[in-house]
Amino acid sequence: MSLDQSRIRNFCIIAHIDHGKSTLADRIIEKTGLLTSREMQDQVLDNMELERERGITIKSQAVRTIYRARDGKEYIFNLIDTPGHVDFNYEVSRSLAACDGAILVVDAAQGIEAQTMANVYLALDHDLEVFPVINKIDLPSADPQRVIDEIEDVIGIEAQDAPQISAKQGINIEEVLEQIVTKLPPPSGDPKAPLKALIFDSLYDSYRGVIVFCRIKEGTVRKGTRLRFMATGAEFETVEVGYFGAGQFIPCDELSAGMVGYVTASIKNVRDTRVGDTVTDADNPCDEPLPGYKKVTPMVYCGLYPADGAKYNDLRDALEKLQLNDASLQFEPETSAALGFGFRCGFLGLLHLEIIQERLEREYGLDLVTTAPGVVYRVHKTNGEMVELTNPSNLPDPSEIEYMEEPIVKAEIMVTTEFIGAIMGLCQERRGVYIGTEYMEDTRVLIRYDLPLNEIIYDFFDALKSRSRGYASFDYELKGYEQSDLVKLDILINKETVDALSFIVHADTAYERGRKMCERLKEEIPRHLFEIPIQAAIGNRIIARETVKAMRKDVLAKCYGGDITRKRKLLEKQKEGKKRMRQVGSVEIPQKAFMSVLKLDDK
Amino acid sequence: MMKETELYIHIPFCARKCGYCDFVSFPAGQNVQKAYVQALLKELETAPEGLPVPTVFIGGGTPSIIDPLFIGELLSLARRRFQLLPEAEITLEANPGTLTAEKLEAYRRAGVNRLSIGLQSARDEELRVLGRIHSFADFKESFSMAREAGFENISVDLMAALPFQTEESFEESLAAALRLSPEHLSVYSLIIEEGTPFYEMYHEKALAREQGREDTWPLPTEETERRMYRLAGRRLPEAGYARYEISNYARPGFACRHNIGYWTGVPYLGFGLSASSYFEGKRFSNTADMKAYLPAFEEEGAPSRIRTVEEVVTRERAMEEFMFLGLRMTEGVSGAEFSRRFGRAMEEIYEKPLARMEAEGLLSRRDGRVSLTERGVDLSNYVLAEFLLD
16 A cells, blocks of 8 residues: 555544434445445444444544545545544544544534534644535525534634535535545654554454554554553554454554554553553654543543342453443442442443443443442542542541532533523523523524533433423533532431432432432332331431332232233242342342432433 | 143133223124134144043133034034043133023033123122123123023122222122122232223323322222222131132132142143143143134144244243242142152242241241241232242
């Protein structure tokens, strides 16, 4: 393969969720002849089962294709797909670091949304060239010219000659391909310089060990090159280098400056390769590592426990494997009196949490119990010490606490003017501090609020959608910590505190929250042979109480004729239900009760 | 030697579907009824010949709705094909409002020697709410016609926990049934099953409660239902009917042998739509789709086409069934019988559940037998589920 860098384009596609990023990626792959359309399964790049089901991109994916441009020359396209959800900004940032340019996809009907802007700013932060594409022009409500004007006004990038396309219908894709060649820059870097490659992703393969996805910034790597991972100091001999076909790895002789590809080196320990780290040649090392990524700190924590205590080690192995290509996932062992041995895990947001939980259950066959997610609080103690609290159970005694702080985010909500009142009402309810409103055009506004993170992690996004009939879009970033009047709410079941149900809440909402939790738990906990009090308490003060009455009757009078199988199934269901319970003292609590307390605001 | 095998024949027709009924049953015209009986006869001919048969149960639906000649045809074919034992118990389910002296006479001639008549309640308002087609007066008339026709073994079905029912009205129904002195009584509590009109009503009711609207469909509470159950448990034995199973009472010698067969692991063959069988160590059931059933016996290999094998009763499953079916009986299960059948002691296999359930006051162990206590009966599902092995 020619090393002519001018024939390489490394780019990604950025967009607000649902604006058609993955569909455009599919078209690009199809039109560049890597796959015939018969081989195309929709959304080639979204290859996790979960991604296909939810129709969203979670993990970054890369693919290399070849395009013969109108100038008659062949270009290598390295397309790196990026996730669109606000929870996955970190992944976006990783993908961007491997690219030189970005295609900005904007929906011709919806126009710019909160994450459109957030993603564009991220791309500009990474010094990427960006050109816009107006997608979904086939929609009846499409208004491309309005969207073009909006892009120029609001974002300030040239958009008059933006390709107007329908990725779904395959309209005007050629124009996008041409602009990739003409508008995005080729990579630079010296193939003869000491090796300097950025790890932007990795994957564990049980035969080849860790497969490291990298962008070569300087130098060349080939089979036999002795690799050094600069952050960890680990060294390995390169076994194979190659690039990404659609869903497959294609070995090649070497990867040189400007190229995107993968490296394997029989790396068995997933901890040796850190996404964001720089790889160099141990025999001819570069002076200093690449800047890497801004380290992302998890915003949301919860406890993950194997339903079957014997699966603790399996859970740890699974978390390690997932962490390999999801550096934002953090975990450390913890113990709960109610749930046994498990892990306190940190996530970027609630969607991230749900995705990880589902992947653990599906891909690793684990049955999990999840405790209520919380944010990281800062506890300032009277002795001057500051503790970062990720598990409510570790809250020091109130007498030792000087004050507490909670994380506050800067939130931007974009919505049509008719919903301003509803959205502001919601933000006020969630203890938001109004910052300002900015009119984007006559009918749309950007509302800015500072909101406590713990008010938005559960269901804020759903509430936002329902109060704006689906129109509001939302983005946020951490602003910092502010002092707040916080208390720990404990739940007592049959007079025993269940540590896994404790959480931190603002004093003003503690009573309401405690009451709702008791009500919800009353619904979830089945009747026992004895009466079970459920209480919510702050310290020694009980603030709410419900009672699960003793079971009086559980009888199946009919025998359904000779249909014994039906009867057996009923009994099996009953027994199965019992298996999914956690014994806390003398009470059996269904596993889903631990999760159900999150959904208090439903209805 | 061939094992004694019970026969069940399903007649899926009724005059009108009751609001709580989730059995396979529906109104149908003469032609469908006739075609169905033809298919039934053909299905009977697919069964192994010469089986010794201790009991036959013709259930429904309302078997008394079809032409009584059909009942005669079915039973005479059964007699030719199998070895009906002397003293075989031959039951037919009947509903008031569908019985006539002529029909009853025809049943007698066909060999039916036991009738099970659905009364459900002696209060006409309650019967109407259930969607029954008969009044209490109709029932009394049917019952006396049955006696006149010579039936000396009649069972009456009653229901507890009906909408609008009170303890008083339930007690009245019990007393009214007792005045007729049937040989056998079944007292079932209403179960609201998914897919029935009552299920809809039940949800509507919950909705009304949530929205603070008036509840126009009062159902007795669990507590009331249990009081009704206990009331039956006192009144019927006082009148000479012993409770031999969770919901069944009989005068000495009149317990339903067919049903006891279900609970004690006797094999049975079920014929007709949706009928269940337990034969040669397998449990299977027929299709519930009339369109599939009717033409199925025109060709070879029919039974396997319309049957779904639901489970193979392994030794382990047989142990489980021994417990969860046997414990429905008042006399409970016998440790000696368990050892004889399975070669292992019940106390060994079920050490933990037996100990725990006994400690919780739900099981009693006496004279080598294990049975449900009164509280154990109230919580029978909870107890029985414990006997499923891991």
